[in-house]
Amino acid sequence: MTPSPSLILEDAVEKVMSLFPKSFTVYSFYATLLLAVSFLIVLAIISLLLNRLRLLRKKQRTEDYTNYILEDMLTLSDTENIRYLKKHWRGVLYRYSEVSQSLHLDHIFFEKIQALFCHPSLVSKVLSGVRSRSRYRRIESAMLMENLRNAPYRLALENLLTEKNPYFVKLYAVNSLIKHNASESFPLLVESLIGAPGNYREMVCSLMGELGNAFHEYIPEILDRNEPEICELLIVFSETYVSESLEKYLLKQLKGSNAKLTCLAAAALRKNYPFTLLQDEFLNSENLHIRKEALWSLANRTDRDSLQRLLELIDDPHVSQTVIHAISQMSRRQPLFIPILIKYFNDTKNEDKRTGTARVLANHLDYLLMKLLSPEKKQIRSLLQEFLKIGIFRELIGFLNKNKNLAIETEIVSILEKALPSNPLLKEELCAYLAPRILEQLNLKELPREKKRRAEKTERGKTIILIISLFVLLGIVPAVYMVRYRNFLTTWEFETHLKQFVIDFNYYLAYYSTSINLIYLILLFFSILGLRKQVMGWRAKQKSFLYKSRILPSISIIAPAYCEEANIIESTNSLLNLNYPNYELIVVNDGSTDDTLNRLIEYYQLERVDYETEHPLPTMPILGVYKSVSQPGLTVVDKINGGKADSLNVGINMSTKDYFCGIDADSLLEPDALLKVISQLIDSDEESVALGGNIFPINGCDIEKGMLTRTALPENWLGKFQTIEYLRAFMAGRIGWSQIKCLLIISGAFGVFKKDRIIEVGGYLTAQGRYEKDTVGEDMELVVRLSRHMREQKHPFGVHYAYNANCWTEVPESLKILSNQRNRWHRGLIDILYFHWKIFFRPSFGRMGWIPFPYFLMFEVFGPLLEVQGYLMVILAASLGLLNKEILLILFTATIMLGILISVSSLLIAEKEQQYYSLKDSLKLLLFAVIENFGFRQYVSFERVFGYFSAMKSTGGWGKMVRKGFSSNNR
Numbered sequence: 021m022t023p024s025p026s027l028i029l030e031d032a033v034e035k036v037m038s039l040f041p042k043s044f045t046v047y048s049f050y051a052t053l054l055l056a057v058s059f060l061i062v063l064a065i066i067s068l069l070l071n072r073l074r075l076l077r078k079k080q081r082t083e084d085y086t087n088y089i090l091e092d093m094l095t096l097s098d099t100e101n102i103r104y105l106k107k108h109w110r111g112v113l114y115r116y117s118e119v120s121q122s123l124h125l126d127h128i129f130f131e132k133i134q135a136l137f138c139h140p141s142l143v144s145k146v147l148s149g150v151r152s153r154s155r156y157r158r159i160e161s162a163m164l165m166e167n168l169r170n171a172p173y174r175l176a177l178e179n180l181l182t183e184k185n186p187y188f189v190k191l192y193a194v195n196s197l198i199k200h201n202a203s204e205s206f207p208l209l210v211e212s213l214i215g216a217p218g219n220y221r222e223m224v225c226s227l228m229g230e231l232g233n234a235f236h237e238y239i240p241e242i243l244d245r246n247e248p249e250i251c252e253l254l255i256v257f258s259e260t261y262v263s264e265s266l267e268k269y270l271l272k273q274l275k276g277s278n279a280k281l282t283c284l285a286a287a288a289l290r291k292n293y294p295f296t297l298l299q300d301e302f303l304n305s306e307n308l309h310i311r312k313e314a315l316w317s318l319a320n321r322t323d324r325d326s327l328q329r330l331l332e333l334i335d336d337p338h339v340s341q342t343v344i345h346a347i348s349q350m351s352r353r354q355p356l357f358i359p360i361l362i363k364y365f366n367d368t369k370n371e372d373k374r375t376g377t378a379r380v381l382a383n384h385l386d387y388l389l390m391k392l393l394s395p396e397k398k399q400i401r402s403l404l405q406e407f408l409k410i411g412i413f414r415e416l417i418g419f420l421n422k423n424k425n426l427a428i429e430t431e432i433v434s435i436l437e438k439a440l441p442s443n444p445l446l447k448e449e450l451c452a453y454l455a456p457r458i459l460e461q462l463n464l465k466e467l468p469r470e471k472k473r474r475a476e477k478t479e480r481g482k483t484i485i486l487i488i489s490l491f492v493l494l495g496i497v498p499a500v501y502m503v504r505y506r507n508f509l510t511t512w513e514f515e516t517h518l519k520q521f522v523i524d525f526n527y528y529l530a531y532y533s534t535s536i537n538l539i540y541l542i543l544l545f546f547s548i549l550g551l552r553k554q555v556m557g558w559r560a561k562q563k564s565f566l567y568k569s570r571i572l573p574s575i576s577i578i579a580p581a582y583c584e585e586a587n588i589i590e591s592t593n594s595l596l597n598l599n600y601p602n603y604e605l606i607v608v609n610d611g612s613t614d615d616t617l618n619r620l621i622e623y624y625q626l627e628r629v630d631y632e633t634e635h636p637l638p639t640m641p642i643l644g645v646y647k648s649v650s651q652p653g654l655t656v657v658d659k660i661n662g663g664k665a666d667s668l669n670v671g672i673n674m675s676t677k678d679y680f681c682g683i684d685a686d687s688l689l690e691p692d693a694l695l696k697v698i699s700q701l702i703d704s705d706e707e708s709v710a711l712g713g714n715i716f717p718i719n720g721c722d723i724e725k726g727m728l729t730r731t732a733l734p735e736n737w738l739g740k741f742q743t744i745e746y747l748r749a750f751m752a753g754r755i756g757w758s759q760i761k762c763l764l765i766i767s768g769a770f771g772v773f774k775k776d777r778i779i780e781v782g783g784y785l786t787a788q789g790r791y792e793k794d795t796v797g798e799d800m801e802l803v804v805r806l807s808r809h810m811r812e813q814k815h816p817f818g819v820h821y822a823y824n825a826n827c828w829t830e831v832p833e834s835l836k837i838l839s840n841q842r843n844r845w846h847r848g849l850i851d852i853l854y855f856h857w858k859i860f861f862r863p864s865f866g867r868m869g870w871i872p873f874p875y876f877l878m879f880e881v882f883g884p885l886l887e888v889q890g891y892l893m894v895i896l897a898a899s900l901g902l903l904n905k906e907i908l909l910i911l912f913t914a915t916i917m918l919g920i921l922i923s924v925s926s927l928l929i930a931e932k933e934q935q936y937y938s939l940k941d942s943l944k945l946l947l948f949a950v951i952e953n954f955g956f957r958q959y960v961s962f963e964r965v966f967g968y969f970s971a972m973k974s975t976g977g978w979g980k981m982v983r984k985g986f987s988s989n990n991r
Contacts, residue, residue, distance in 0.1 A: 047906045050530075054913040057921050064924040065946065071928065075935060085115035093132055102139050109137075109145055113164040114559070120167070121564045130167070137168050150176045156556035158185065159192045163560045166196035174200050181212050187220040187705045194224050195565055198231060206231075206238045213249040217705055225253045226570035229260035236261055243269065248278055255284045259291055260569075267293050274302075274310060286313040294320050303329075312342045319346035322354045331364055334380075335372035344376055348383045358384055365406070366399055378406045385415050386628055392431040401435055408439040413446055414453075418643030418658060419628075421455045433461050453641065453660055482854045483972045490968070493885045497525055522897045523907065529890030530910040536879050537918035540748075543756030544925050550759035551929055554823050557703045558696065567601045572698050573678035574602040575772070578671030580664045580684070582610040587686045587830065589623050593726025594688040596651060599695050604653045606671045611661025620656050624648040637669040637783040645674070664768070665784035665798040672775060672783055680778075682799070684769045687829035688718060688728055697772055697825035706818040709774045709810060710803050712766035713825030714750050716936065717743050719833060728828060733941045736833040740948045741956045744923050746831075747945075751823070751926035758821035762872045764807065766819070768799030770827035778802070781809045795855070797848020804856050804868075811865050824933060839963050846967025850881055884964040891958050916953045923949035 089112065093101060105112060116133060119125070137146065146168065149161030162180055165173040177200075180193035190212060197205045209228060213221050228235055235257065242250055243265075255273060258266040270293070273285035286309055289297055294317040297303075302314040315333070318326050327350060334343045351357045358381070365377040381388060381403060391400045407413065416432065423429055440447055440462070450459065456466050501521055502509065512520075566572055577595055581588055588607075595605050609617045620626060626646035640662035648654050659670055668682050681694065697713045719734035733740055757763040766773075782790035784798045785805070795801050803819060810817040832838040853876060859869045860877075894911065897903050927945055930936060937945065 047909065050910045050913045054909065054917060057913065057917045061917070061921050061924055064921065064928055068924065068928050068931070068942065071931060072935065072939065075933075081111060082115060085111050086119060088112065089116055089119055089129070093136075094128070098136070101136050102142070105136060105139075105142055106145070109142055110160075110164070113146075113167070117164070117167060117562055121562065133167060134169060137173075138170055143170075143172050147172065147176050150180060154556075155186060155189055156553060156560070158189050159560045160556065162189070162192035162196050163562065163565075166199040169200050174202055174205065178205060178208050181208050187216055188703050191220060191223060191702065192560065195227055198227050201231065201234060203234060203238060206235065210242060210250060210253065213253060214247060216249065219701070219707070220705070221249055221252060222256075223571055223702075225256035227568060228253065229257055229569070232261060236263060239265070248281060251276075251278070251281050252284065255281065255288050259288050262292050267296065271296070274307075279309075282307065283309050286310045289313070290317050308338060312339060315339060315342055315346055319350050322350060324360070326350075327357055327360065331373070331377070334376035335370060340372075340376055344379050347380045351380065351384065355387075358387060362396075362399055362403065365403060374406060375410050378403065378410060378412070382407055382412045382415065383631070385419060389419060389428055389432070392428055397431070401431075404432075404435050405439060408435070408443060408446055411445070413449060414641040414643065417449065417453050417641075420458055421453075421643065422628075429458070433458065436462060449641070453643070479854070482851070485854065486850070486968065486972050489882065490885070493882055494889070497521075497528060497889070519900060519902055522893050522900060523902055525890060525893040526897055526903075526907050526911065529887070529893065530907075530914040532883070532886055532890070533911075533914035534918070536883065537914065537922065539875070539879070540752055540922045541918070544752045544922060544929075545756070546759040547752055547755035547929060550755045550821075551823055551932060553703075553759075554700075554755075555933060558699070558824060561699050561702070563599075563695075566695060566699055572601060572695075572701070574676075575600060575604075575694060575698065576671065576675030576677040576680040576775070577603060577605045577694075578668055578675065578680055578682050579605065579607045580610055580667035580671070580682075581607055581612060581616050582661070582664070582667075583612045583614045583616060584686055585612070585615045585619050588616050588619055590723055590726045591686060591688060592620065592624075592654070594728075595683070595726075596654060597691060597726060598689060599692045600698070602677070603694065604655065604675070604677060606655045606657060606674050608657045608659060608667040608671050610659060610663070610667040617656070617658055621646060624651055624654060624656075626656055631674070633673045635673050636779050637673055638788040639670045639673065639786070640666050640788065642670065662786065662788070663794065665794070666786045666788065668798070669783040669786060669789070672778060675775060678775060679772055680775050681770070681772045682768060683771075683827065684829055687715075687769050687827050688723065688726065689770065690728065690826045690828070693770070693825040693827060694772075697770075697822040700820040700822050704818050704820070706816045707774070707810075708818045708820055709777045709806055710766050711772040711820045711822065712754065712763075713770050713822045713827055714930075715746055715767050715769050716826055716828050717746065717831040718828035719831055721828060731828075731936050733937060733944055734831070734833070738833055738835070738838060739831055740944065741952050742831045742838075744945060744949050744952055745960075747926040747930055748923050751929040752922050754821045755823055755929070757872065758819065760867070760871070761818070762867055763819045763821055764803050764868065764872050764876075765800045766803050766821075767827075769829045770825075771799060771803075773802070773806070777806060777809070781805050793855070795848055795851045796844045797852050800848065801852045801855070804852055804859070807868055808856060808859060808865065811868070823929070835959075839966075842960060842963040843967040843970055846881075846884075846964045847971045849876060850968065850971040853877055853881065881968070884961045885968065887958075887961045888965050891961070916950070919953055919957075920949050923952075 085108065088104065088108075092104075096104070116129075120129075137143065146161065146164060149157045149164075152158055152161070158180065162177060165177055174197065177193045177197050181190055181197075185193075194209060194212065197209060209224070213224060216224075239254065239257075243254070245251075251273065254266070254269055258270055267289075270285045270289050273281050274289075276282060276285075286297070290313045297310075297314040297317040299314075302310055303318070305311045305314065315330065318330060327347065330343050330347050330350075333339055334347070336343070347357075347361070351361065361377055361381055365374055365381065368374055368377070388400055388403060391397070394400075404416075407416065420429065420432060436446070436450070440450075447464065450462065451464050451466060454462075454464075454466075459466055498521075501524060504524075505512075505517075505520065509517075577598075579591065579595060584591070592605070592607060607620065609620070626648050628644050629647045631642075631645040640660040642657060642659045644658040646656040646658070655674060657670055657674055659667065662670075671682075672680055679698070683689065693713055697711050700711055701708045716731075717734050717739050718728075719736060719739040720732045721728055722730040722732075733743060754763060754765065757765075778784075781802075782805075785791060785793055785795050785801050787794050807817070807819065832841055853873065856873075859865045860873050862869045894903075897907070924946060927942065927949075931942075
């Protein structure tokens with residue numbers, strides 16, 4: 021007879037317990053655990069305090085090294101210098117590298133360093149890191165040797181290139197060898213490119229551009245080689261070094277069969293030899309890419325013949341888009357071309373040419389509308405009618421809504437009246453987005469705007485699954501109880517059953533709390549490992565290295581703003597003052613009903629401008645684009661409300677960079693936050709598709725002109741509790757998940773993504789997009805979909821997290837707003853797991869289907885339902901007098917002490933290299949780490965349960981969070 025599952029379970033438990041002494045019980049286990057956890061908490065607190073002393077000593081040592089380099093090194097004898105350097109060689113070399121970047125040191129300092137580090141004992145110490153098993157020690161050694169030009173160090177760097185090392189280790193060796201500028205190393209530098217991944221080749225090719233004439237003299241030795249990697253090197257080098265031989269080489273590559281090299285060569289010619297491409301063989305080339313580059317070269321000229329030649333091609337379907345953009349660029353540089361274009365539009369009878377010319381002139385809409393009051397009114401009216409015919413009317417709507425000139429308004433209204441009968445789409449757009457007072461003039465009625473055209477809808481399949489799961493979770497403990505006590509179901513009285521059930525449930529709650537906290541402890545362990553690697557990796561990155569061309573990708577910062585007038589100026593100022601070599605800022609006003617847009621226009625003196633974009637992602641309509649003369653890197657986009665995800669898609673469409681950073685408009689980045697997070701790209705040979713950083717509450721901090729001048733805890737008690745939460749989630753969670761390559765969440769407040777990969781997967785999830793679906797968890801959903809796509813394409817990839825890249829954002833200070841936020845987060849999580857259910861336990865998706873997805877389902881989605889039941893049972897047990905010392909000990913250890921340990925450890929990790937809070941605030945955090953277990957964590961669990969029920973009805977919307985706003989005196 022087959023034994024029942026309950027008997028099998030009981031037998032298994034008995035076998036496990038038999039492994040321990042007979043005196044060993046659950047009570048003794050948790051008593052031991054309590055002592056161990058208490059010891060670890062005390063140890064963590066002591067480490068936290070000692071770490072503050074360590075940071076003070078580190079600061080003092082840095083000052084000592086500076087004084088030694090600038091004062092003592094030149095006055096001490098060689099013997100005294102060697103004695104000092106034997107103890108402090110690493111710190112001195114680090115500081116010398118930093119000082120030499122910020123100060124102009126006389127050549128005598130450099131010569132002294134070279135002479136001292138010729139000593140055999142110091143040579144052996146420096147070279148010991150090259151042979152280290154740790155990759156990061158090898159990186160450190162390579163970086164430290166960039167200022168040591170002696171032969172042993174050059175040979176050691178060359179060995180790093182020839183030995184089997186990851187390419188990100190070799191990159192540091194290449195950088196140092198280029199600093200040495202030794203021609204003997206050129207062959208090895210070139211050979212290291214063969215078979216290397218694309219990102220390594222791009223960075224090395226760019227670095228070798230620094231060699232200038234020295235490398236140009238070496239080029240004849242490799243000019244006839246045909247390896248694609250070497251051809252790419254020569255093409256990239258030709259972008260920074262101009263010579264006749266390189267021009268001939270680029271022309272030769274145009275006739276080659278490698279499409280990528282042909283594209284690179286054409287781009288290099290347009291940059292440095294634009295007039296070479298003006299020959300007919302290139303302007304009429306069958307290779308479309310060469311032809312487009314030649315047309316762009318033609319656009320660099322501002323003569324009428326070049327304009328006329330481009331106009332003749334404006335109806336060519338193969339290059340019409342390029343020609344339109346090229347002529348638009350010419351007309352911006354030379355406004356006198358605009359009347360010529362208007363005349364050409366009126367004279368030509370070719371409809372395709374008229375349409376193409378109209379699209380060019382649409383980029384000068386403001387200029388044309390002002391001409392409605394001039395003698396040229398008839399021509400302009402004809403042109404505007406053509407705009408409406410080909411669908412260029414959203415910009416016109418945006419102009420009308422902001423216009424204050426009644427005469428121009430009257431002219432435009434009359435044009436619209438004539439166009440309406442034959443253009444139903446125009447009528448629909450006007451009714452949806454035009455100001456009511458102008459609609460009255462057109463005898464039209466305002467239509468209610470569809471919220472993002474994404475009305476909340478119930479997903480029946482998800483609802484059914486959630487209902488079934490709810491019944492299972494509510495019934496699983498009673499079912500276990502009935503199986504376990506099946507022999508006593510009829511013999512025990514109801515009161516006995518109730519007491520036993522309550523006692524058992526309290527044990528189950530303790531076991532659940534133990535399980536989830538042990539998972540956090542495991543993540544904490546991996547976080548410590550990841551932290552150590554990141555600390556070493558960041559120390560090895562000199563800013564002079566990071567600021568070199570093509571070492572870091574260009575970034576578009578996209579800041580969606582919905583009713584953010586309280587914070588928008590401070591936040592924008594912060595984003596405009598980041599330490600990063602190549603970035604732009606795009607603020608997307610998502611149909612704000614407050615004064616967000618006007619505050620931006622007034623503060624930055626923005627002017628409406630023409631814009632061009634291919635719009636690869638479908639979005640809600642754009643009403644206007646604004647630029648500032650004083651801040652050329654700033655673009656403000658005004659659009660119809662569509663939600664945060666839709667706003668980010670608009671920003672992606674408008675962006676011109678390689679990566680983009682999505683950030684909430686109510687947030688402030690630390691000046692070097694972007695530099696720190698993007699520098700993670702260097703420390704991996706895999707393609708990095710997404711990166712994230714820390715989020716800290718800004719409530720209580722001081723802000724001055726968009727800069728964080730003082731950090732402090734929020735005065736509000738809810739803010740303090742959320743500070744503990746954020747520390748735990750990011751330090752004990754994200755770093756650990758990233759270390760085991762299972763990170764699926766990049767915070768929407770601060771996330772960086774590779775733009776072309778995001779476009780491949782359809783951008784952020786919106787009703788207008790590929791999947792015709794909205795979600796309130798757009799940040800996590802995008803990472804999951806991106807990871808899924810890379811797995812399906814079988815491309816190696818990485819999702820990274822930077823422990824020291826910090827973003828400060830305002831957190832809710834009222835229970836109502838906090839409740840809405842947590843409800844939204846939980847709905848988003850459920851929606852994502854349902855939408856991507858195929859990932860669960862599928863080998864093709866790797867560990868993401870076996871570790872993070874089951875974790876999120878069991879502990880984040882279902883966990884709160886079990887926790888809330890457990891809390892109710894604790895209350896019931898207390899009222900029945902059933903909380904004996906054993907249950908109290910178990911619950912106290914499992915739910916409180918383990919939680920405190922994780923919170924304290926998270927604070928320790930956060931302040932490993934930098935103190936965010938004063939000692940007083942840190943002690944307050946320790947106190948709140950205890951207090952949060954008596955009400956706040958239970959409150960959050962209840963809110964997540966409410967979110968579970970809300971998820972049965974809809975996906976919900978972005979919503980509006982009422983902002984207190986941060987200012988120069990926020991306390």
